[in-house]
Amino acid sequence: MKEQKGKQEGLQHDELGIKIRSNDNPYLSADLQKKLLQPRKLSSYFIVLIESGTITYNIDLQDFTLTDGHLLFAMPNQLLTPPAKTDNLKYFKLLFDENTLALLPQQFSFLVNPLNAQTIVLDSAVKERVIKVFGILNQLFLLDKQETDTEIILAYLNTLLSELNSAYFKNREPVNLLNTNLSKFIEFKLVVETSLTEQPSINAIAEKLALSTNSLYRIVKEYSGTSPKDYFINRLMTEAQRKLRYSNTSIKDLAYELGFNDPDYFSRLFKKSTGKSASDFLPRQDLSGE
Structure with a gap:
């Protein structure tokens, strides 16, 4: 203190x-x-x-x-x-x-x-x-x-x-922030946010965190319920949806902005991840959040 x-x-x-x-x-x-x-x-x-x-x-x-x-x-x-x-x-x-x-x-x-x-x-x-x-x-x-x-x-x-x-944490055991696995998960989330559009490989992220890919998978699965790759893609697709809805960016330009070399691949991945085509998210007028 x-x-x-x-x-x-x-x-x-x-x-x-x-x-x-x-x-x-x-x-x-x-x-x-x-x-x-x-x-x-x-x-x-x-x-x-x-x-x-x-x-x-x-x-x-x-x-x-x-x-x-x-x-x-x-x-x-x-x-x-x-x-x-x-x-x-x-x-x-x-x-x-x-x-x-x-x-x-x-x-x-x-x-x-x-x-x-x-x-x-x-x-x-x-x-x-x-x-x-x-x-x-x-x-x-x-x-x-x-x-x-x-x-x-x-x-x-x-x-x-x-x-x-x-x-x-009512009726559950509080998580110790000093827990090594949780600390690594927090580090993983930070890497995702700071390198989102660079799209580093999972191997590169694991190496940056001084983890094996298997250890990274186990940690991310424990705290997010999904794999590191799916976590990264989900975060990337959330950012894509936000930009499609609330900016005038075209799908092609957005693909490049998010680090994709192939806009068609971005469109296919977007539909696979969200169940909708990217064009379905092009701008809505109601910004009330309701």
Whole structure:
């Protein structure tokens, strides 16, 4: 903790990489909302809790419908399509970056989603506690700007993430982030994100991670339920779908942009992976995320 406190010295409240939104600082005007409803790649961790009401978010082109006591979280590099606000919605949204996470006294294994479940359904007691902590954080950022000690904010963030980590692994054994296999899986995910359009071979990725191809297969299969090759292709196809839907890129140009030398091969792989032709994803007009 000494090292972490040292990192905090001189750090001002408004310099923390945290943002929080709720009904106390509600959605923007309809015109501004429309500009913000474009899909985007997250650069921070994202958490939304629905206190009451129903709304649908889209993460990596998959819909998640949330209602009372439901919480959704997403990680950096995932694709988020924000929804338009629905009526009678009470919610809390939180974003925080890796630098802020590094200031906390412990690690939270749920944030790497080892169980492949991006939603958490909170029971009534946990929901009540989590809402209280969200409310305190919201108050600190909304009302007490520049007046609250940074360590107090981090303490409440640590409490919130502890509650969510416990709820995520309820009736299951929490994953140790120091586990070598999980660490390698996290490294694998990072390599995928940073070299997506270069399309390195699985052998090259395994070599970069100082693993045999068999070991890499076993690790990725354990934490994602799929092979390294399929994981990479699925991530590449998700990026392709996003670009086809929300940009004016042609299928041919997109194939080259994603590292394919043969646009026809890209089209065949896209249909095999998604069950639809690439042209089926050329642009839709409704960006509401509903």
